[in-house]
Amino acid sequence: xxxxxxxxxxxxLLVEExxxxxxxxxxxxxxxxxxxxxxxxxxxxxxxxxxxxxxQIPDEEAESLVTVGEAVDLVQKKINA
Amino acid sequence: xxQRRVVVTGLGTVTSLGNDVASFWTNITNGVSGVSTIExxxxxxxxxxxxxxxxxxxxEAYMPRKDARRMDRSSQLFWVATQQALADAGxxxxxxxxxxxxAGVLAGTGIGGVQTIEEEMATMFERGPRRMSPHGIAKIxxxxxxxxxxxxxxxxxxxxxxxxxxxxxxxxxxxxxxxIRRGAADVMVAGGGEASITRFALGGFSQARAxxxxxxxxxxxxxPFDADRDGFVMGEGAAVLILEDYDHAMGRGADVYGxxxxxxxxxxxxxxxxxxxxxxxAARAMEAALAHAEMAPEDLDYINAHxxxxxxNDRTETAxxxxxxxxxxxxxxxxxxKSMTGHLLGAAGAIESVACLLAIKNGVLPPTINYTTPDPDxxxxxxxxxxxxxxxxxxxxxxxxxxxxxxxxIFGAL
Numbered sequence: 001x002x003x004x005x006x007x008x009x010x011x012x013l014l015v016e017e018x019x020x021x022x023x024x025x026x027x028x029x030x031x032x033x034x035x036x037x038x039x040x041x042x043x044x045x046x047x048x049x050x051x052x053x054x055x056q057i058p059d060e061e062a063e064s065l066v067t068v069g070e071a072v073d074l075v076q077k078k079i080n081a
Numbered sequence: 082x083x084q085r086r087v088v089v090t091g092l093g094t095v096t097s098l099g100n101d102v103a104s105f106w107t108n109i110t111n112g113v114s115g116v117s118t119i120e121x122x123x124x125x126x127x128x129x130x131x132x133x134x135x136x137x138x139x140x141e142a143y144m145p146r147k148d149a150r151r152m153d154r155s156s157q158l159f160w161v162a163t164q165q166a167l168a169d170a171g172x173x174x175x176x177x178x179x180x181x182x183x184a185g186v187l188a189g190t191g192i193g194g195v196q197t198i199e200e201e202m203a204t205m206f207e208r209g210p211r212r213m214s215p216h217g218i219a220k221i222x223x224x225x226x227x228x229x230x231x232x233x234x235x236x237x238x239x240x241x242x243x244x245x246x247x248x249x250x251x252x253x254x255x256x257x258x259x260x261i262r263r264g265a266a267d268v269m270v271a272g273g274g275e276a277s278i279t280r281f282a283l284g285g286f287s288q289a290r291a292x293x294x295x296x297x298x299x300x301x302x303x304x305p306f307d308a309d310r311d312g313f314v315m316g317e318g319a320a321v322l323i324l325e326d327y328d329h330a331m332g333r334g335a336d337v338y339g340x341x342x343x344x345x346x347x348x349x350x351x352x353x354x355x356x357x358x359x360x361x362x363a364a365r366a367m368e369a370a371l372a373h374a375e376m377a378p379e380d381l382d383y384i385n386a387h388x389x390x391x392x393x394n395d396r397t398e399t400a401x402x403x404x405x406x407x408x409x410x411x412x413x414x415x416x417x418x419k420s421m422t423g424h425l426l427g428a429a430g431a432i433e434s435v436a437c438l439l440a441i442k443n444g445v446l447p448p449t450i451n452y453t454t455p456d457p458d459x460x461x462x463x464x465x466x467x468x469x470x471x472x473x474x475x476x477x478x479x480x481x482x483x484x485x486x487x488x489x490x491i492f493g494a495l
Contacts, residue, residue: 047215
């Protein structure tokens with residue numbers, strides 16, 4: 001899967017599954033500050049990523065994610081692993 | 082000690098009869114039924130296929146989707162009613178406002194987040210616990226309507242929830258008044274929300290044989306006190322009253338709908354769903370409310386009945402009114418607005434409190450619609466079918482819940 005595909009799918013999930021405002025989602029946007037995603041939202045995101053990309057992401061790895069771009073990196077790494 | 086008085090300075094409602102107080106009042110004083118064939122869920126295998134659903138309501142008109150997803154529909158409805166009521170009262174609080182520490186919430190709900198319970202149960206059985214929503218528990222728990230209201234509207238005073246089934250929001254209003262009377266708050270958001278038109282709730286009440294199956298005549302199905310009544314009709318909605326310390330309200334020049342004069346409670350101690358035959362339990366709640374208000378029976382001008390349209394409730398409530406009011410029972414007008422709104426379960430007490438306050442303010446009694454055939458067991462003045470223009474100074478609303486909870490509230494003109 002191309003990185004751009006992962007990026008666009010990530011945006012779609014953040015809008016559809018977490019109800020975020022599409023205009024605010026950039027690769028540099030931080031989950032906690034910019035997008036106001038709380039700990040429950042992080043779990044929702046994990047579930048969405050697992051369902052849609054067929055990857056397994058342990059909580060420890062998810063906790064270290066700060067930006068949307070980092071989440072894309074992690075998914076890309078998992079897909080290619 | 083100076084006895085604090087409690088007045089009502091704001092109202093908010095979302096019901097099948099409209100998404101604001103003005104449309105609710107216009108419709109119940111024009112005898113309009115909010116009941117129709119249920120469209121939001123599959124009722125093909127449920128005996129009851131009718132309900133008073135809220136139409137044309139989109140929560141995203143009130144808040145971003147991200148915020149709406151934190152809440153069950155029951156809490157969303159309560160939220161919208163709270164927003165309306167605060168605006169109506171001319172009250173708003175910023176996060177750092179010291180007045181916010183003196184403003185609280187008392188919310189009532191019968192079942193809480195039943196729609197979410199259903200969704201999460203389905204997910205658990207079909208896809209396993211690891212696919213359940215992280216928001217599920219927070220959406221389900223019955224106190225969350227009040228919790229979210231305190232967060233979003235900055236209400237940092239006393240915050241609690243009553244869960245006495247169909248008496249829940251009557252208890253919320255009564256308890257909120259007591260919180261103000263004892264000086265623990267100056268303003269209380271009080272009311273309830275219920276959104277139980279789900280397969281789980283409709284199926285369950287249907288199995289309890291509590292609901293009307295008059296599916297061919299939705300608008301005629303809720304017929305309190307009529308001989309042909311065959312059960313209640315489920316409604317959904319929310320209603321919120323802003324209760325305020327009298328001096329606090331006068332100090333800021335607030336408009337007042339009326340005063341909370343009396344709050345009475347009793348327990349039937351008889352059966353989990355049926356009322357005690359003869360109405361002695363319900364009568365004691367009415368008597369307690371009269372005593373609290375320091376009123377004689379003949380001082381009461383109007384009763385908004387629990388009037389569910391079940392055979393047992395309407396017969397028993399009639400008997401209870403006679404026990405509590407003796408000969409005045411035949412003089413005081415009694416109507417059931419559930420004939421139009423359906424039964425809002427835990428939100429019923431609050432919406433009917435709103436009806437009482439608007440009846441006092443406007444000098445108009447909403448009717449009991451669909452009243453065509455008298456029942457010998459129900460022989461009071463039920464304000465049948467036609468709205469009545471008559472100035473009143475006092476009104477009582479009754480609410481009775483599964484478990485035998487009886488609550489009566491009395492409101493008066495200031």
